[in-house]
Amino acid sequence: MGKAIHRYGMVQDGDRILVGVSGGKDSLTLLTLLSERAKRVPIHYELFAVHVDLGFQSSGADMLTEFFEAKKIAYHIDPTRIAELANGPDNRENPCFLCSWERRKRLFHLAQDFKCNKIALGHHKDDIIETFLLNVFYSAEISAMLPLQTLFKGKMTLIRPLALIEEKKIERFAKEMGLPYFPCGCPASEKSKRRKVKELLNELDKENRQVKGNIFRSLSNIKIDYLLQEKEGKKIA
Numbered sequence: 698m699g700k701a702i703h704r705y706g707m708v709q710d711g712d713r714i715l716v717g718v719s720g721g722k723d724s725l726t727l728l729t730l731l732s733e734r735a736k737r738v739p740i741h742y743e744l745f746a747v748h749v750d751l752g753f754q755s756s757g758a759d760m761l762t763e764f765f766e767a768k769k770i771a772y773h774i775d776p777t778r779i780a781e782l783a784n785g786p787d788n789r790e791n792p793c794f795l796c797s798w799e800r801r802k803r804l805f806h807l808a809q810d811f812k813c814n815k816i817a818l819g820h821h822k823d824d825i826i827e828t829f830l831l832n833v834f835y836s837a838e839i840s841a842m843l844p845l846q847t848l849f850k851g852k853m854t855l856i857r858p859l860a861l862i863e864e865k866k867i868e869r870f871a872k873e874m875g876l877p878y879f880p881c882g883c884p885a886s887e888k889s890k891r892r893k894v895k896e897l898l899n900e901l902d903k904e905n906r907q908v909k910g911n912i913f914r915s916l917s918n919i920k921i922d923y924l925l926q927e928k929e930g931k932k933i934a
Contacts, residue, residue, distance in 0.1 A: 698730050698731075698734070698858045698859060698861075698862065699734065700861055701844060701857075701858055701859070701860045701861045701862075702858055704844075704861075705844045705845040705856075705860075706845065707815075707844070707845055707856040707858055708740070708742055708815075708856070708858075709740065709742075710740035710741055710742070711740075711741065711742070712742040712743070712814060712815050713742070713743045713745065713811075713812060713813045713814055713815070714731070714742060714743065714744055714745065714813060714814075714815045714816070714817050714856075715745050715746075715747050715804065715807065715808045715811065715813035715815070715816045715817070716728045716731060716744055716745065716746050716747065716816075716817045717747055717749070717804050717816060717817065717818050717819070718746050718747065718748045718761060718772075718819075719748070719749075719819070720748065720757045720760070720761055720878060720879050721819070721878050721879075721880075722867055722868055722871035722876065722878040723819035723820070723821055723824075723859065723864075723867055724818070724819035725764070725819075725871060725876040725877070725878050726819065726859070726867050726870055726871050726874075726876065727817060727818075727819040727858060727859055728744070728746055728768075728770065729768075729874065729876065730858070731744055731817065731858065732744060732768060732770060743771075744770055744771070745770075745771050745772070745773070745811055745813055746761075746765050746770050746771070746772040746773075747772065747773050747775060747804065747807050747811075748761050748772070748773075748774050748775065749775045749777060749779070749800050749803050749804065749807075750774060750775060750776045750777060751777060751779045751780040751796065751800065752776070752777055752778050752779060752780040752781055753780045757877070757879040758774050758776075760877045760879065761774070761877070762774060763877075764876075764877050773807065773811065775803060775807060777799075777800075777803060779796055779799045779800060779803070780796070782795065782799065793889050793890070793891070804816055805848075805849075805853065808853060809853075814852075814853065814854065815853070815854045815855070815856055816853065816854070816855050816856070817856050817857070817858060818855065818856070818857055819857075819859055820842055820857045820859065820860065821857075821859040821860065821862050821863065821864050821867055822859075822860060822861055822862055822863050822864070822909075822913060823863060823864040823895070823898075823909070824842060824864075825841050825842045825844075825857075825860060825913065825916070826841075826898065826909055826912045826913050827891055827894045827895055827898065828841050828842045829841035829912065829916060830894050830897075830898070830912070831890060831891060831894055834890075834894070835890060839924075841916055842857065842860075843855075843857075844856070844857050844860040845857070863909075
């Protein structure tokens, strides 16, 4: 994580960082590592944990409250009806997109309310690889998550300090540390497009352990001259 923070210039002295904590292993690992790192580095930054409670029946808000208080980390639990909205009868086609959109929008508002200049999310190396393939397969574009992204004309910065860490290492860390993570409770999580891509990557990984690493490295090894480009006045089918 420290390597990613230094490589992309994610954290500076005086930052107040909202950490989005869903209750999963990734976000709890992120909060734990950022908190421990703050005690050792020669700069000062503040952490503010936020859990956007989506409204699923399996909410772990009480468990997270206990965790935040034990760690002496300032926090806010934000109850919403996002789950009801995203999985309602008027949105059968793409509940994951709406849920993610509404949750992200809520985090931006809360960052502004609590005077945080950065938002840290628990996306890891596998998430970046999966997003790249999702965009190729389903959106016909070549793009991925950025480890650092400046938004709203520089007023807000999104950071992903776990960008260089594989999911399996995070899972092992979370178990060894006894972090109180819990499933999101979303009924669509097991049949989503992301789940399909994850299963595909796992199958390829069994055949060749280099595949995921090669995909990740390809995102910074782009040969523009060998990509299809439109000529003026013409579009490629």
